[in-house]
Amino acid sequence: MKRLPIxxxxxxxxxxxxxxxxxxxLLALAIxxxxxxxxxxxxxxxxxxxxxxxxxxxxxxYFSPWxxxxxxxxxxxxxxxxxxxxxAFIGDxxxxxxxxxxxxxxxxxxxxxxxxxxxxx
Amino acid sequence: MKQxxxxxxxxxxxxxxxxxxxxxxxxxxxxxFQYLASDEDQVQSPIVSVKKQPEMDNPWENVPSTRxxxxxxxxxVMALVASCTHLGCEVRYHPEKKQWECPCHGxxxxxxxxxxxxxxxxxxxxxxxxxxxxxxxxIQMNEQVRIDERAKKRG
Amino acid sequence: MNVPKKEDNSLKQTEIIQNKGxxxxxxxxxxxxxxxxxxxxxxxxxxxxxxSALSFLVLAIxxxxxxxxxxxxxxxxxxxxxNLSSVIPYGAIxxxxxxxxxxxxxxxxxxxxxxxxxxxxxxPPKQLNWLxxxxxxxxxxxxxxxxxxxxxSQESGAAANVAVHxxxxxxxxxxxIAQIFFGKPSPLSGSTLMVYVWHCVGLPVIALxxxxxxxxxxxxxxxxxxx
Numbered sequence: 019m020k021r022l023p024i025x026x027x028x029x030x031x032x033x034x035x036x037x038x039x040x041x042x043x044l045l046a047l048a049i050x051x052x053x054x055x056x057x058x059x060x061x062x063x064x065x066x067x068x069x070x071x072x073x074x075x076x077x078x079x080y081f082s083p084w085x086x087x088x089x090x091x092x093x094x095x096x097x098x099x100x101x102x103x104x105x106a107f108i109g110d111x112x113x114x115x116x117x118x119x120x121x122x123x124x125x126x127x128x129x130x131x132x133x134x135x136x137x138x139x
Numbered sequence: 140m141k142q143x144x145x146x147x148x149x150x151x152x153x154x155x156x157x158x159x160x161x162x163x164x165x166x167x168x169x170x171x172f173q174y175l176a177s178d179e180d181q182v183q184s185p186i187v188s189v190k191k192q193p194e195m196d197n198p199w200e201n202v203p204s205t206r207x208x209x210x211x212x213x214x215x216v217m218a219l220v221a222s223c224t225h226l227g228c229e230v231r232y233h234p235e236k237k238q239w240e241c242p243c244h245g246x247x248x249x250x251x252x253x254x255x256x257x258x259x260x261x262x263x264x265x266x267x268x269x270x271x272x273x274x275x276x277x278i279q280m281n282e283q284v285r286i287d288e289r290a291k292k293r294g
Numbered sequence: 295m296n297v298p299k300k301e302d303n304s305l306k307q308t309e310i311i312q313n314k315g316x317x318x319x320x321x322x323x324x325x326x327x328x329x330x331x332x333x334x335x336x337x338x339x340x341x342x343x344x345x346s347a348l349s350f351l352v353l354a355i356x357x358x359x360x361x362x363x364x365x366x367x368x369x370x371x372x373x374x375x376x377n378l379s380s381v382i383p384y385g386a387i388x389x390x391x392x393x394x395x396x397x398x399x400x401x402x403x404x405x406x407x408x409x410x411x412x413x414x415x416x417x418p419p420k421q422l423n424w425l426x427x428x429x430x431x432x433x434x435x436x437x438x439x440x441x442x443x444x445x446x447s448q449e450s451g452a453a454a455n456v457a458v459h460x461x462x463x464x465x466x467x468x469x470x471i472a473q474i475f476f477g478k479p480s481p482l483s484g485s486t487l488m489v490y491v492w493h494c495v496g497l498p499v500i501a502l503x504x505x506x507x508x509x510x511x512x513x514x515x516x517x518x519x520x521x
Contacts, residue, residue, distance in 0.1 A: 021328040022329055024326060028321060028322060032157075042352065042394050050386060050390045051394075053375055066453060070435065088463060102421040110414055121408060170384045173383040174359065174362075174382060
């Protein structure tokens with residue numbers, strides 16, 4: 019494997035910074051996030067959270083708070099955290115399958131949540 | 140003979156983009172300064188309103204939570220702002236001595252607000268008073284007037 | 295940039311160039327001296343780790359700037375936010391930029407984790423670094439959540455109350471934990487002083503420390519080595 023002087027990496031990083039600033043600023047100028055509803059406006063019934071918490075919200079519709087907000091996330095995080103050790107047991111290919119299953123579950127729950135409510139960012 | 144370039148295309152492009160970045164950064168300094176210096180979230184109302192006029196010839200009366208003091212003499216109502224003209228500290232009125240004294244650097248003003256001693260250069264500011272139809276007073280903190288001005292009727 | 299003069303002056307990527315005589319700058323000094331060619335390929339890492347760090351940097355800078363005009367608290371959060379978005383010059387751009395950088399960071403951090411698993415880069419001796427990465431993922435999610443609470447909107451109040459009740463489910467330590475992390479949110483606003491300090495100081499400082507370890511550890515284990 020060839021070794022390259024660090025200048026090459028720095029150049030790539032500089033380019034990445036430029037692209038990131040340009041794209042994120044474009045996003046910022048084009049779309050603004052909601053501010054939500056003022057506390058002085060009439061009551062809104064809906065409880066919302068950042069969209070990334072959608073999966074937990076979705077589970078909260080169907081299961082008890084204990085399962086959806088404590089049990090499920092903790093099991094999930096522990097599985098992720100112990101992945102290197104799990105990998106020693108189940109092997110490389112199965113680890114990839116496992117992560118695919120985990121990500122797939124999260125994605126499905128997220129999509130389910132998005133269809134369930136009018137999602138506001 | 141083909142000339143060999145000292146710099147590569149990559150280097151030239153990178154230098155040009157750095158010039159662009161520095162220019163963009165310099166252009167962002169103005170807006171950044173405007174953002175930081177903006178005080179639009181701390182608007183202080185320049186108008187103080189008081190429900191009724193002070194009694195004739197009473198000593199100076201303070202409007203609560205402001206530096207405005209009101210007094211009424213034969214010619215009418217006047218308003219004084221108890222800010223020392225040296226460096227802006229709040230001056231205190233001493234009714235027994237009929238003096239205003241500034242705790243910061245020791246300036247002393249007489250009953251009308253004129254400086255007697257200490258570093259203060261000018262008299263305590265007077266501001267315009269308007270009397271509305273229902274008898275209440277509107278004190279315009281931004282309008283400075285002379286010592287002999289009295290309240291104007293409006294409406 | 296002092297490129298040594300050679301007969302054919304092209305800087306081919308595949309050549310190993312002597313670093314002799316090349317000036318080092320502060321930026322180059324915080325990098326390793328060499329990087330492997332395979333690690334630089336876009337498709338090996340999609341630059342996701344770097345993207346996450348870059349978003350964090352942008353979030354930190356825009357966040358500090360936003361702190362000059364944002365006021366936390368039940369009554370002032372929402373109005374100061376409206377103020378920022380409408381009245382204060384360039385306030386809207388800063389807030390939007392802060393928000394979008396945050397969303398980008400959450401996404402890129404998750405995708406970075408998937409990439410790391412896919413390329414088996416968590417194997418011994420890198421398990422500790424993997425755990426640090428998981429910690430960083432959780433911190434990122436908490437920063438996202440606390441940031442959402444700071445809007446001071448009704449939705450944030452509802453979210454804060456749900457979070458407080460969920461924390462109180464934890465046996466024995468539930469109530470103190472809820473107080474430590476969320477303070478006492480009102481039903482109409484999630485913006486409390488506790489959430490503000492966590493979001494602006496506590497969580498970022500911890501995240502920064504973990505990130506520095508994370509980057510150093512990658513270098514110590516031989517650099518980015520996908521597959």
